[in-house]
Amino acid sequence: MKVVVQRVVKASVTVDEELVSSIGRGLCVLVGISRDDTKKDMDYIVRKLINLRVFDGENGRRWDVSVKDKGYEILCISQFTLYHALKGNKLDFHNAMSADRSEAFYKAFLDSMRSQYQPELIKDGRFGAYMQVSMENDGPVTVVLESPKKEEL
Structure with missing residues (x-):
């Protein structure tokens, strides 16, 4: 798995000009x-996302606390690209999981996030839809996380 994480305000x-989800301060x-x-x-x-320390802590200590520590929201968007x-x-997408398998995997990912954090703070887009994502990056702070190669897990 690979995720691009942006700290957002x-x-x-x-989707089709209909608001599907929105969050305040947190992670997109x-x-x-x-x-x-x-x-x-x-x-x-999931473990890395919830515990990633990209927010300021007490007394302005930088890179000190996570989204979980702050009680902030997370907006997840599926992106096979x-x-x-x-x-x-x-572009060739043969490395991406097929749509029929990835939808169930993505839903399981969201369920896992919700079970390990506050479920009402985990939002998502619409799987497989043509979406417009709007975000106000805070910092800007952008982090790319990728699960280790199979032999490293």
Whole structure:
């Protein structure tokens, strides 16, 4: 799994001009699922996301507390394009998990996030839809996380 995490002041996702989800301060997470991902990959990413220290703590200590420590929201957006390969100038997505398998995997990922954090603070877009994501990056702070290679798990 690979996620692109952005610390945000606010973020939202719309589909066909309809607001699907929005959050205030927290994390906007673009979620990529590879064709080889397993529950171990999911568990690793969930643990890292919830505990990633990208917020200021007491007395302005930088990089001191997590979204969980602050009680902030998380907006997750499925994004298969994170597992692209370039063939010349054309994108190829053979490394991404197929849509029929990845939807169930993505839902399990959201369920895992909700079971390990406050479920009402975990929001998401609409799987497989053409979405518009709007975010106001805070910092800016952007972090890319990827689950370790299988032999490292």
